[in-house]
Amino acid sequence: MTDVVMPQMGESIVEGTLTRWLKKKGDTVQRDEPLFEISTDKVDSEIPAPAAGVLSEILVEEGATVKINTVVARITESGAAAAAPPAPVVEKVVAAPAAAPAATPVAAPVPVMAAPVQAESAGPLSPLVRRMARENNLDLSKIQGTGAGGRITKTDVEGFLGSRGAIAIPAPVQMVAPVARGEAPKSRVEPMSTMRQKIAEHMVFSQRTSAFVTTVHKVDMTKIARLRAKVKDNFQAQYGFGLTYLSFIARATADALRAFPILNSSIDGTNVIYHGDVNIGIAVALDGGNGLIVPVIRNADEKNVVGLQRSIVDLAARARSKQLKPDDVQGGTFSITNFGSFGSIFATPVINQPQVAILGAGSVEKVPVVIDDAIAIRSMMYLSLTFDHRLIDGALADQFCQRVKAVLEGWSEQL
16 A cells, blocks of 8 residues: 655645546546645645556545645555455545435525534534635535535535625625616626645744845846847757756856855744755746746756756746656755736836845846947846745845856856
């Protein structure tokens, strides 16, 4: 028997939400075959089976949020052994909660506004389902559960809400006046996705933890822009992926992190942990505005531009197809967010805890610049460094940015 556990998808992650089972109890699974999906503030990912065999037990239902290393299922590597012992145990565990409503006097309808009480009387529910029921004032007795033993899952709640055409909200909220002559639709309310909830929690936690300061520097990217324009077609043909400014920025950042190791550290109480490896997280926006993931390029200081670009393309593709592994989002020591890819000039990014700084890269644009009392057209970019003032002072942060700027403006490396 092999235990399947909730993996840790990042060093600051202590729990995850199991959003969907990709296999049913009794199904045969192969090692590394996708088994279930999870969602955290760092990643929304498919988790592979740790062994081949039969999925003999499912211990955590869809929509449940559990601590890392919690056993969520068991795989019996021998099909014969899986058929007997585990089944009665699971049936007993699931049957008891299913029978509870019958033994509890709930024949009379319960008022809609008593959602928390209904949630308790409906059997064991995940925290997410309880919250959705409470926030939408749902009568859970009207929802048909499709989970084990008739348990109500997140999918059941979403399906119920969708069948009604809109989420139930109190009457005062529904009374939203149209913008013009009744043409505009009324307001609607949708529950956040699990990933969005976790991102929200992590961002608020970061704001509470660090003393945020942001410094902004202008960088002349003309030399790199000309080099990129010259080689990008051959680069695409040779390597099979494009050449972006982000790989140059990552290379310059790795150089600066070696020169200023305090920005490659984290705080542990009153101690400073200086990390030996330079592991740069790259923020990846998921398609359709469905969240943000920060997979990690390990030993980024040991890679050239080609190696960094290959890593960026690979991690971004796997992030958007839910193919990231737990190791891909752990161990980051510094992060970069490339908001310039969406046309933003500059922004003030939030630190990715437990790191102490994050670098933001704006769009590269041709603008008139004064050089030696003459006006010239240059490809310029803003870099914004958000840092934790508990550990890093402004002068040091500016020196770090100047190092990144110097590498980019005086680019002399081979790709």
